[in-house]
Amino acid sequence: MRVRLEQGLALRGHGYRGRYAPSPSGALHRGNLRTALVSWLEARLAGGAWLLRIDDLDTPRLVAGAELQILDDLRWLGLNWDGPLCRQSERRGLYNSVLTAWRRAGLLYPCRCSRRLLADVSAPHGTLNVYPGFCRGRQLGWGPEQGRLPSWRLRLGDGELRWSERLAAAGVLDGPSAVGDVVLRRADGFIAYHLATAIDELDLGITEVVRGQDLWSSTAAQVAVLRQLGAPPPRYAHVPLWRDAAGQRLSKREGSEGLAGYRARGWDGPAVIGDLAASLGLVAAGERLSADELLEELRHQPGRLAAVLGRALKP
Numbered sequence: 001m002r003v004r005l006e007q008g009l010a011l012r013g014h015g016y017r018g019r020y021a022p023s024p025s026g027a028l029h030r031g032n033l034r035t036a037l038v039s040w041l042e043a044r045l046a047g048g049a050w051l052l053r054i055d056d057l058d059t060p061r062l063v064a065g066a067e068l069q070i071l072d073d074l075r076w077l078g079l080n081w082d083g084p085l086c087r088q089s090e091r092r093g094l095y096n097s098v099l100t101a102w103r104r105a106g107l108l109y110p111c112r113c114s115r116r117l118l119a120d121v122s123a124p125h126g127t128l129n130v131y132p133g134f135c136r137g138r139q140l141g142w143g144p145e146q147g148r149l150p151s152w153r154l155r156l157g158d159g160e161l162r163w164s165e166r167l168a169a170a171g172v173l174d175g176p177s178a179v180g181d182v183v184l185r186r187a188d189g190f191i192a193y194h195l196a197t198a199i200d201e202l203d204l205g206i207t208e209v210v211r212g213q214d215l216w217s218s219t220a221a222q223v224a225v226l227r228q229l230g231a232p233p234p235r236y237a238h239v240p241l242w243r244d245a246a247g248q249r250l251s252k253r254e255g256s257e258g259l260a261g262y263r264a265r266g267w268d269g270p271a272v273i274g275d276l277a278a279s280l281g282l283v284a285a286g287e288r289l290s291a292d293e294l295l296e297e298l299r300h301q302p303g304r305l306a307a308v309l310g311r312a313l314k315p
């Protein structure tokens, strides 16, 4: 395991390696497509690699056919990825070996707090984001009790969690007061997103993560896992989310429109790329161009993409 993660660290020395990591919980909506386009553009502008990882650990949320649809959509838009597709569901052995080693080393503890209990203690201010550590010092077993397994939490050390952001000020959150002990294995037995994602960024040698702004605060938990793995975090760019006319972010669950909607109106690839780019102000509304043509345009305007994204992030 250590050797594998060290190889990942060494891979980082070979230049820009980005990734796009959709969850196959539905078809990509316009906002997801735009983030994929931006992530691809950034990697290609840097002459780097762009990997595609499918975050398919949360099996109850998977939608049949969604993975295939995602791959088709990316291909249709001309967003080609490098190397073999990576599926988190095929990497459970790696995640479990980290969990086992950390459990043996006393870095994790079992937690039996239910979501409802945590919601109650956080009332009246709504959801509690930082775990108050109720189970930290309790001598609890790891096995099932009353038919329920515990979740496994990482004992977070003191200090701040820091990471660099390419489009905004560096991220920093205080570990104990703003992040808390992160769940790495859920009570339903599933490997948690933060654990798998942090291990993958390292194992796949990712140097740059370009993803939606909604994941900004998740970064701290992932940086905590990376710190425990002994690795510095990659660099992050959290890009603006596409909002509808009412200012709401789009959602797969609510069936926000994706390529199917564009196609139903008879749009082809260049029309869609033009629309995604125009929504950021990269090209004029109504312009048609392929992903490769957009890339070529941006090659002649160094720094433009980052400047546009940075401006869009300003409140």
Ligand code: GLU
Binding pocket: 020, 021, 022, 023, 055, 197, 211, 212, 215
């Ligand atoms: N799979 C996550 C999602 O689709 C994103 C993961 C990431 O980019 O870190 O929201």
